[in-house]
Structures are given as C-alpha cells and as structure tokens.
Amino acid sequence: MSRPERPSLDQRPPVLEMIDVDKTFNGDVVALKAMNLTVNHGDFISLLGPSGCGKSTALRLIAGLSHPSRGKIAWAGGQGENDLGVVFQEPTLMPWATVAQNVWLPFRLRGQPYTAVRDEVLEALKLVGLEKFQNAYPRELSGGMKMRVSIARAMVTKPRLILMDEPFAALDEITRFRLNNDLLKLKEAIGCTVIFVTHSVFESVFLSDRIVVMAARPGRVIREVTVPAPYPRDENFRTSAAYAALCREASSALHEAMGEPV
C-alpha cells in the first residue's frame, strides 16, 4: 500500500488557534483557564482528562455554541460556511427522517436539494459501510450503526474540522474497537482534521497523533503527549510494545492531572 508521506507535525498548515482562552460561568466557576491549542490540518487531537476538566467546554467554544470569557479562537483565513462537523455522545439523529435524509441535513440547511448532493450523501454512507441502509429509519439500526450515520453526517460536507465529543462512550467495547478502526480508515480516506474528546487512555493513544491531557478545577491543559506511531494503525498496533509504552505515558499524565501519585 503506497501512500503519500504525511507531512510532519510542524509542516501542516494551521486550521484553528485557541489563544489564552478562559471560560468562566456565573463569574466564579472557572471551567477553562488559559487554554492554548493550535490545530493543524490533518491533526487527530484527543482531549483527555477526568470529568470537569473543561474538555467538553473547549469543544463547545470551538463549535461556537458559547463564547470565551477571555482570549480568542481564531480560524485560519477567517470563519466560513464549511468549518465544522460534529459528533455528539449520542447519535443525535432525527427519528422521523431516513438515514439518507439525516446525512443530507448539513447540505439541506445550506439550501441544497437532495438531488444535487445525492452522490456525496451516498459516498459518505458507503465510507461508513451503511450504503444499504439509506432508506432505513434510525430506530431500525443498532447503537453502533446509528453512530456511523452520525459520523457520516459530520463528514459529508468535508468540513475543515470535525469535533467528536466522547462519541463511543456509550457503546460496548467490541463495537467501540471496531468503530475506532473504521474511524482511522475513514480519516485516511478523506484526510480530515479531528478533535476527539475522550476519557479513555487506550482510545486516545490508538486514534490520535497528539493527546492533550487536561486537569480539573480549574480546567486547564497540563501536558501534551505526541504519538509518533505512523498511520495506518491496525489491530497489531493495539498489541505492540510502543502502544503499551504510550499508554503508560498518557496514563501517568492523566494521574498527574488528577493529582494522584503515579
């Protein structure tokens, strides 16, 4: 399998920058303190940390669902129509719409009729392995399949950045492993940039090339762990010594974040 050489981390053009971002609620609850993060094109970044560390807050800020109390979030080249795709912890599908109609949604909200984007919708469904289910309703699908539809919807417009907020947390381990593998294949296929919120060390090491470890009270970044292992990664990576070592490193950073002895 020949594949163009991935540019090293510092060669990729930036997509988005969080500069010294604070977020406080009600004036006194500090959810996020002085967060700096540069997201480069093609990055797969995991935000890893205990609950209350502000990782979901950071995601909501990037999504524009709330605004920084201080500091700023700058999109390279300004904000545009096709900046974002989002996957939530729940599949968040419209139950009254078919699978294809759900994936069509981002286009539909831009006023594009289904006939004009049918190819893109079907292509996205094919990438997540659900092309046969385009006319099914969400209730007919299993939890993992619903999540695939949600992923297809997030990437169908090929946005500059895809945000994922613990998308596999509610799934069983077998399904989660499979979706992790498929997510990586997908990323290779379309070359997207991803910020992935998780509280699983193993998931973050397997998926990402950068792990941003965060601590709680106040929510802040305490360390960044780089995962130098090349893509594509498969089941063999999961059992390799390098993987174990990286898990240990990320794990000790997480313990540090929780204020416990390593």
Place this chain on the structure above:
Amino acid sequence: MSMTETQAAKPVVKERADTVALDAEDLRRLRLQRFDRIGRWMLPLAVLILTIIGWDRLVVWNNIPHYILPGPGLVWTTLLQDWAMLLDALLVTLQITMMALAVAVIGGVGLAVLFTQSRLVEMSFYPYAVILQVTPIVAIAPLIFIYVDNRTAGLLMCAWLVAFFPVLSNTTLGLNSADHNLRDLFRIYGATRWQTLRYLRLPSALPYFLGGLRIAGGLALIGAVVAEYVAGTGGIGSGLAFRILEAGYRLNIPRMFAALLLIAVTGVVIFAGLSFLSHMLLRKWHESAIKRET
C-alpha cells in the same frame, strides 16, 4: 425495508420456535397473547349485550312506561323511524364540530408556534389562554350568543373555545421538546429560525400535537352540543342537542335516547378516526406507533 442487525434476529427465533418444542413458559405466554387478542373485542361486546338484555328485562318486568324509560327495542325503532330528522340534526352538529376542530388546529398550532418563537408573546398571552380554558363554556356561551348575531358563528366560537386548548398546550410542549443536541447541531450549521422550526421543531412536535388533537376532537363535539343547548333556537338547521331538548319537552324519551346514542357513536368515531390518523403519521418512526404494530 432493508434488514438490520436487530431485525435480523427475529426470524431466527421464529424458526427455532417451529422446530423445538415450546416450554411451559412459552405456552403460557402464547395463551395470554391469544386471550388478549380475543378478549379485547369479545369482553366489551359481552358487556354490551348483557347490559341491553338487562335493560330490556328491567323495563318489561317492572312495567316501566316508555315516557320514563323506553326499552332498547323501542329506542332502536325510534332511531329508524326518525332517522331522516336525526341524520339532518347529526350533520348540523357534525359540521360545527369539524369546523371548530379545524379552527382549533389552525389557532392552536399557530399560537403555539408564536409562543415558541417569541418569549414576549408567550409571557403576555399564555395566562389568558389558561383562563379561557378553565372558565366553563356553559357560563360563557350565553354571553357569546348575546354579542354574536350569526348563530353558526356563535356555535363555532363556543366549540372552538373548548377544543383549542389541548392543541395549544400539547403543541407548545412538543415544539419545546426538540432534542437539545439536535438544536445545537442546527445552530452549528447556521440554520435559520425558519429552518429550525420546519425541519426540527415541527416534526418533534408532531406526536404531541396528535395527542392533543385526539382530545380536541372529543371536546369539539362536546362544545358544539353544549353551545346548541344554550343557543336553543329550533326550526330547520338545528343540531342533535336541540332535538334532545325538544324531545324532552314533548316527553318523547325514546327519541332522546336515540339522539344520545348518535352523539355517543359520533364521539367514538371521531376518536377512532383521529387515532388512526395519528397511527398512520407516526407508524414509521415513533415509539407509540411501533408498539401497536407488534
């Protein structure tokens, strides 16, 4: 419909049921299911037949005169005899009911959309919608007929007043119950207010609206009947309620029963029709309709 992981499991279970002997628990469950299926129709029917027989015997054995309590046979023959007149009256009442229901749907949904689009409007007017609802219609109806000259308009207004509130309150609840993650998603994609209403809030509200509509259907009929009682004028173009009043004055009790029967049957038909509509609209995706299918 394409097969899915969950549905694929079903035929396998069935196959096994054919080949492997059923255990006691399965047999008990099947027996219960069969009993449920048949009992749902047979039991109410048996109660009905027993009630009619009991009613008939009560009248015959006690020699009750027909101007006090007519027997079921007499009610039936009266229904057939007066059919032309009663049918005319039924159509009048039905027309008011349907028009009131239509206006209740338009007004209720329209007001609900307005309420959810503007907090200002909701805060200003919601309390008055509640006041209108809790004031008994018999108390307002005489006033309405003083100020509204057109009789049909007056009847319509009374029936509407009774019917619109369940549509309003249910639809409002439904519009506000759209999944919050989906709302966030619409915001992220920069959806306009209109798009959010059309593609997210209205579909979310549909099951709630249909629940309200079923209640409103019955209430519109009640409102129409009550209003006719109050309006009270006779002649051509009077509804079932007036026929009941008139028959009461003439001690024509069998006709009162016949008209009452027609009103009750009409109410049931309206409810069943709206339930069917609800089922057809939701059967593809909503939990309530899915349970009924299996």
